[in-house]
Amino acid sequence: MRHIAIIGSGPAGYYTAEAAQKKFGDEVCIDIIDRLPVPFGLIRTGVAPDHQSIKAVSRRYEKTNLGDNVRFVGNVSVGSDVSVDELQGFYDAVVLATGAPNDRKLDIPGNELSGVIGSAAFVGWYNGHPDFKDLNPPLAGKSVAIIGNGNVALDVARILAKTQNEFRGSDIVAHALDALAQSKIRKITLLGRRGPHQIAMTPKELGELGHLEKARPVVDPLDFPDEGDDAMLEPGMRKSVTHLRSFYQRAGELLDKPITIDFDFFAMPVEIKGDGEVEQIVVERTELDKDMRSIGTGERYELDCQMVISCIGYRTPPIEGVPYEHGRGRFANTEGRILPGLYCVGWAKRGPSGTIGTNKPDGFGMVELIDEDIGAGDQKEGRKGLDRLMAERNVEAVTFRDWKKIEEAEIARARAGAPREKFTDIAEMIAARES
Structure with a gap:
């Protein structure tokens, strides 16, 4: 079994998860980790609100997340709640899909x-x-x-x-x-x-x-x-x-x-x-x-x-311990490889260029590299190790099922003619999952 952690739940992260599902089938277990309690990254908070047809791509990402071997782990901050080094100890591959926010x-x-x-x-x-x-x-x-x-x-x-x-x-x-x-x-x-x-x-x-x-x-x-x-x-x-x-x-x-x-x-x-x-x-x-x-x-x-x-461009935020190209504002990498077992994809890899769709071939190419590097996996704990660590540190993760409850609450509170009224406060998001 291969264990893959993807940091970031935007287009690059979900296309990478989709590619891993298609490549490895039941022989992969994927955790998509995001510091916000809500998924989809750039689609939710970057695409213009009057471009709903573009935002509709999130339905494709939702289909990926409904697979048995993919889990959304929201409200978890890499760097403070868990380190990249710790994730590398649990997973065969860690993919940074943090974008350039x-x-x-x-x-x-x-x-x-x-x-x-x-x-x-x-x-x-x-x-x-x-x-x-x-x-x-x-x-x-x-x-x-x-x-x-x-x-x-x-x-x-x-x-x-x-x-x-x-x-x-x-x-x-x-x-x-x-x-x-x-x-x-x-x-x-x-x-x-x-x-x-x-x-x-x-x-x-x-x-x-x-x-x-x-x-x-x-x-x-x-x-x-x-x-x-x-x-x-x-x-x-x-x-x-x-x-x-x-x-x-x-x-x-x-x-x-x-x-x-x-x-x-x-x-x-x-x-x-x-x-x-x-x-x-x-x-x-x-x-x-x-x-x-x-x-x-x-x-x-x-x-x-x-x-x-x-509006002159964006940069990927550095993460402690991860090599970084300050001149280009992205992680230092060679075709997506940063260090053994550590990768980057999307804007975190190439800088803020291309469209949302550009991330699809990028994600699929990344999975080919992972397959070449890790083979059938290294018998690591994967999500069991992450869950144990979060329990020890009282980190309260938000699941995709929780997100669907948040989404239902946003739809219910929408003004006339609008698809939703987003929660803008993290505490309100967390509370909505229990309503």
Whole structure:
């Protein structure tokens, strides 16, 4: 019997568990460990609440967890409740699937001012992550600057611009919905260091901006290369750029919308100014060198804003005793191998890149490595050892059956038209499993 522990219950963790089930059948026992009492990681607290079709992939992960040889072990923190070394003593393979939940630091002067927020915190706030439920972002100002030209930046802009009616059917949490209803924001500026041909935005997310009730996207046609150059782009990127071009072509019909989402290309933030809180962001114009890298031109200008949201990437949090690449913000690994019996997968392995689906082949490839390394297993205790240790330390784990009770309670407390109202407090989650 092979005993595998997977740390993290997001897409990378569940795809790895699914692959192990298919590879080893009844000859494997898998524990999926998460510090939160609720599973699904990024799907629950990272995917935008108005993208329910993407969140539906959790049903696939649930099917994996309903197998007899897979167990969810929630409310257990690796590092404080149990160490990686201890887990390696119990399991033939320990797989770190912790994702990259920490914001990459915005390293410019003024980043410490009140009103400068990382996207992990802001997205976690409106998605009900317990760590960020008390964020209280400043929504009373008229302008916000969003740094980044990827889908996370688009999600943040869209959430800030939507009306209450447009959130119908989403699972945005009540505290965020109520706060956004009082928002005074009228100008949202997306700052990108490069141009329209270098964005990391997908067509679906861009297309949504053209159909918002009260907001209109604004682009400068002078930022674009000749339209014929679009033919050199790969199809998905070409569709995205076509959406951007359509925004200035349709500008006249969108003028009556009071909120603007301005795409400021070739714009590099260099400083944030304010007396204790954000008042302005200083931006330097950029141009592209022959390698398509952005370089500053020396031309600077200031934008008034009362909040800055940094969407410039994420980092995997280090774990004591596990080799780590600080420059890349991920665990040090060779094709997923960290140390004998210790592996990483997903963003913890490759950094924050790819889509949710990218984790599927990554997880299946990881199981092939594990099979190559551990064979039929090493007669370790597996979950019996973990259960004994948790009992000794009075660690109260949450099972998948417990999670289903929490989920039922969230569905029961949902507002009209919403699929659920998430608990944002861990103690409330724990209490709900006993209702």
